[in-house]
Amino acid sequence: MTAADDIFDQSTSNVQGLGLCEIPFTESPPDLESETLQYIFTGREAELRRVFNLFQSRERRRVLVYGRIGIGKSAFLREVLSVLRRKRPQMPTAYISLPADLDLATTALIAVAREMADDEWAQRQLYQMGIPTAKILKERSAEAGGNLVISGKVTEKDLPITKPLYPTVSLDTLLERAQEKYPQGVVIAIDDLDKRNPSAVRQMMHDAQGMLKGRAWFILTGHPMGITGDLLTSERGLFDLQLKLEELDQPTTYKMLINYLNSARINKGSTDPDDPRSVLPFTPEAAKHFCEVSLGKPRLFNRLGNTVLDTAANMQATLIDSEVLAQGLKAAAPELRERAALSVQEERVRAFLEQRGPISDETITYEDLEQLGLRSFSEILPFLERLEAADLAHQLDQDDSKAFAPIALPPALE
């Protein structure tokens, strides 16, 4: 045994000391293939209901899921798809994260084709685009025992994608073929619409009107500023359902904490929120406080959870009480900043925000802007959004202005 081996064992036993086999918090949701999502996904009942209601109709529908960065759009989308996979095995579902430089039709084409492993025409389309996944797909579909759901991202940098000449026509042809096989239709889920620049998305949506109103179910996600904000008003009637995901309320966040911890607990225990042991290794008081600090934002919740558990394990604590939590949260602020790797200008805005407290397009002054080397609030907005994405700022719920506040870390203990 080397010293490094020792250290590894020590780390493992530190986490085990907290009664967990691993730290369950992650930046992004688990893959569709894994069962983890089922255990940790919490809340969003009303939103799920609205989506599933639509699926009771024969008419193909279009759904837009939108909400701020890290609010849980991808997790929600995957939850929807995994339920459909269980309940509607006859309805293939394709998940894809919108790749750079591709239009919606080509993206959808890839997503669906990857799923139709035994359709030669579909595979040829992929092959022509330089995505030779047919064989793997076949193997996978065999493994999955007739369940044709395949997911995956094609965003890898170097993938040489040559777009089909007439993507809309190709997609239409493909959907026609799919129709014969899967009379209930195909679900195409395109995630991360917002990872592209707003004007490109705007144009793309406009161009894709015909395609979206075609033969498949579509679920798209994006965050509201810039893109979807515009889409909501401009492409009126394009979506049958526009679903906004908001911050989770405190009781739901508390339940989410229980679910995450339980998914990693060595000896499964109670999941009843009224049972103090359900949040172990947290004390109920610390758990409650932790949920407050996370502001009901799932990504922030996961990031903070990660740091808190990590800190506790390093301290070789077996229980996370207010004291240990405070230590963990203290470590979180610098860690978030480090992870964010802010540019100079972003850091300037962050420091300004921290020093000034909440700022908004209504209250900021010309002198404030000048201090930042800018002349308009609309120019700071992208920086603020970047800070929001890094959980270094959050948007306040104010309808008559755009307001941002710093995230209060470490919090004052009661």
Added chain:
Amino acid sequence: MGKGFGQPKVVPTRNATQFMRAFGKCYAKAKGDKRQVEQFLQANLAKLDEHLLDALSYIFPKLLADQKFGDKQNVATLFLVFGNTVGDFPLGDRALNLELSIAAYQVALKVYPRDMFPQEWALLQNNLGNAYVDRIRGDRAESLEQAIAAYELSLQVYTRDTFPEEWAMSQNNLGNVYSNRIRGDRAENLEQAITACELSLQVRTRDTSPEEWAMSQNNLGNAYSNRIRGDRAENLDQAIMAYELSLQIYTSDTFPEEWARSQNNLSDAYCNRIRGDRAENIERAIVASELSLQIYTRDTLPEYWARSQNNLGNAYQARIRGDKAENLEKAIAAYDLSLQVYTRAAFPEDWARSQTNLSAAYGNRIRGERAENLEQALAAYELSLQVHTREAFPEAWARAENNLGTAYSNRIRGDRAQNLEQAITAYELSLQVCTRNAFPESWARSKHNLASAYCDRILGEQSDNLRTAVDLYQEAAQVFTQEAFPLSWAENQGCLAEALINQASLTDNSDDLDTAITLLKEALEVAVPGSPGFIDSQYRLGNALSRRFELNQNANDLQDALKAYKTALDAISPEHYDREKIWQALPTTQSVLGSRLVREGQWQEGLQLLLNSVRLLSEGDDQLAHANALYQTGRAHETLSDWDNARLYYRDALRLYEHLNDQPGIAQSRHGLGSVLASQGYFKKGMAELQQARDLYQQLDRQNRVREVDNLYQAAQRAEQQLSEVPA
């Protein structure tokens, strides 16, 4: 008394005599094998020095006295051979080698009097002419005169009837030197060159002496490619035809070097060609240069390799296809390569030319920091001017002065007013040499550039400067005709139009605008869609038409202006953003066009334009334009019922207008903001904004606006009352 003062110079000759003896032995042993003789020179490189040059004319008697080399004529032949060998010798100090060669020929000429040895004498004259053509030291204009004199002397012996082949050779050489002559009338010189080449081609036929025929074709091509008289488009096509004929004989297998040279010349001609598709011509130029580089390598034929690199650089610099930034990098790389061989000491002229080209490429460069690139360009021109002096290379000097002017006009560092004065001086200097008769194209180019500098000039009265500019552009237009110089013609038309537009804005004279619009429409008829010139013209047309619309309120003008702007914007790609004029024009064009489009229902495109313009203006100095663009963006969002964004931009506009204390701006942004807030249901807040807007409009006496705001206010008031009456 100083030593040696007033006494005849005593030149030590011992070393030189020994050297020539050794050379003679080697020559005798080599029995005509040129390589062995060259190897000898290579081994004795250090002995090719100034002393040898000084001594050469004195050692003839000593060698004769040796009696090892035969009689007078045999010794003279030795000098002839030495002259030939050292003149072509690629190593050592080339300037010195050529002097040695000239000196050797002159010694030999004394021994071969014309009346006794006409043939040898004529041969020596011809070779002497060749050495003078290449000569580096001494006054270049003078050297070329010497060369002409020598060739013409040789032609007195070489007559067409008695020595047809030699006659053709000297004619060919004469043609070559006339092509490059500095003195005399340049147009006339080029006619002479063409005549001489054509004469030589009367004897040299493709069947009887294919190789020589090909060489004369090549030289004829050179003369045509520079020709001033006649139709320029036709001349260039003649040149291309001549080069291509020469390439029928010169193949890469049989005459690799000549093949490569003609390819290289062909490249140059295609680069300048007027007829045919320009983009295609340049592609051909690139191919031809690259073909020549298959033969020329840096090691085997450094000089030609360097020249081809230089031409390749030119072709890439002019290239239309492909990525512009990338092409310029390739051009710079090629020039840099050529300068590895073209050192200042060995090839001063070529060095200076490549420096000039390099600076032009730096002047246009897109990558890297622009200010820095322009300094590089200036530095390179100054370097090239050290060699391209006015006396020795008047044409190149003038060209460099012209380019220096351009570099100064574009310069970012230093005082702008001063830089423009420098530019004007440089252009005027270049015009002293480039007269309309001798160098019509360069003359017109410098006139054109001078005009542009006057347009931008900061010192002096603006109206005077503009008038001068208009006159100068009109002068340039006499040479830059559509037929002979279609590209320059279009550019000149566009600039003239711009000057007229600016003049019109000082005088409100719509005649100038009418003229400008006509000029631009003419230019657009032939412009390649999407090319920078096309974009410039469309943009200017947009400006001229919207100015005219402001004067006469003719709706058609506005419609056409929008169309022109739209076409321009569609064609602009980011790589053009560094093009200064478009860059300045872009944001304002975008916001004008953008807000119009949004109002006409083309909101997607309109909004995109507005957002771009806001982004660009936020980096500029024109705060009012920035505020206006923010306001327009707010309006566009309001039109789209995107209340959140509308509010955001109205507030941004308001803040900036307040900072600038621009009352109408403040009023209109409060108006917009109030209207949006009310639409969102924030009646109280909205009404407060509307109230302030109303008061301001009242002060500004904008009664229409007051009424509009009143209506909005009342609507908000009613809505609020209804809301409060609804039981919660």
